[in-house]
Amino acid sequence: MSEAVRVEGLTKDYGRLRALSGISFSIREGELFALLGPNGAGKTTTIRILTGLTRATAGRVHFFGRSIFEDPLYAKRMAGLVPQATNLDLELTVWENLFIHGLLFGMSRGRIRDRAAELLRFAGLWERRRDRVRTLSGGMRRRLLIIRALMHEPRILFLDEPTVGLDPHIRRRLWGLIKQIQARGTTILLTTHYIEEAEFLADRVAFLDRGRIVALDTPQSLMATLGEAAVDVVSEKGLTTRYFRTREEAEREAMRLSRSGESVTIRRVNLEDAFLHFTGRKV
Numbered sequence: 001m002s003e004a005v006r007v008e009g010l011t012k013d014y015g016r017l018r019a020l021s022g023i024s025f026s027i028r029e030g031e032l033f034a035l036l037g038p039n040g041a042g043k044t045t046t047i048r049i050l051t052g053l054t055r056a057t058a059g060r061v062h063f064f065g066r067s068i069f070e071d072p073l074y075a076k077r078m079a080g081l082v083p084q085a086t087n088l089d090l091e092l093t094v095w096e097n098l099f100i101h102g103l104l105f106g107m108s109r110g111r112i113r114d115r116a117a118e119l120l121r122f123a124g125l126w127e128r129r130r131d132r133v134r135t136l137s138g139g140m141r142r143r144l145l146i147i148r149a150l151m152h153e154p155r156i157l158f159l160d161e162p163t164v165g166l167d168p169h170i171r172r173r174l175w176g177l178i179k180q181i182q183a184r185g186t187t188i189l190l191t192t193h194y195i196e197e198a199e200f201l202a203d204r205v206a207f208l209d210r211g212r213i214v215a216l217d218t219p220q221s222l223m224a225t226l227g228e229a230a231v232d233v234v235s236e237k238g239l240t241t242r243y244f245r246t247r248e249e250a251e252r253e254a255m256r257l258s259r260s261g262e263s264v265t266i267r268r269v270n271l272e273d274a275f276l277h278f279t280g281r282k283v
């Protein structure tokens, strides 16, 4: 498998604020890679640099071995962007929004028609193609935003918090769509502050905290650094959590604690525990 994205020592200063402090990572072709971190961690800044919307202060980025700073037009062709804030034209129809994007990317009218039809069917929006975007639900708008980014057949898709603010069942539907896009061969870089989203979708996750990557691995390996099971203990002092290599060890400890009157629950270690462990902070 070839390397789709390589980021080395990426740094971004906004005046005196260092938003990114020399982050490095690479993404394999076909992989879904997540940047997980709280608000202000530097997720959007990373995506904006990788999609040519803002300049890096230092560092290098390559797509399939080619420098995107030296060849920004190549980078634009390779990348599809779903920005954090929806920037669809609400007064235009679904079809028109896709059509204009195609024209901006220099696609022929015939190719735009074929591609738009295929993507609208793929995202379950074909029946709505003649409707103004204003009349679509939040989930539909988000689906449209995603397929619009795919119009010019980018090999790398950048999704900046694609499900933020959506209801859980609509979020699940979008997760399905994102998985399908990956299955068709697109490399995906996704940012999120939803732990379950990264855990469910990502092949590998980087924990981003205040402009630094503090851990990077598969969700399974990140969780395994803590163990298999967690015991939550609620007391007057609040909630404390202890981690155990095996479920049996956790059960023994839970038994002991509940005999001495503590309120305990055993559960599986999740990615939130790992994030807390590596950053000392909640997402």
Ligand SMILES: Nc1ncnc2c1ncn2[C@@H]1O[C@H](COP(=O)(O)OP(=O)(O)O)[C@@H](O)[C@H]1O
Binding pocket: 014, 017, 019, 037, 038, 039, 040, 041, 042, 043, 044, 045, 046
């Ligand atoms: N255009 C800008 N000018 C000044 N500071 C910015 C700008 N964009 C982002 N920042 C700051 O950079 C840091 C990272 O922001 P951002 O990349 O948007 O984080 P995230 O997407 O993870 O929430 C934050 O402290 C934010 O306030």
Ligand SMILES: [Mg+2]
Binding pocket: 043, 044, 045, 084, 160, 161
């Ligand atoms: Mg952001």
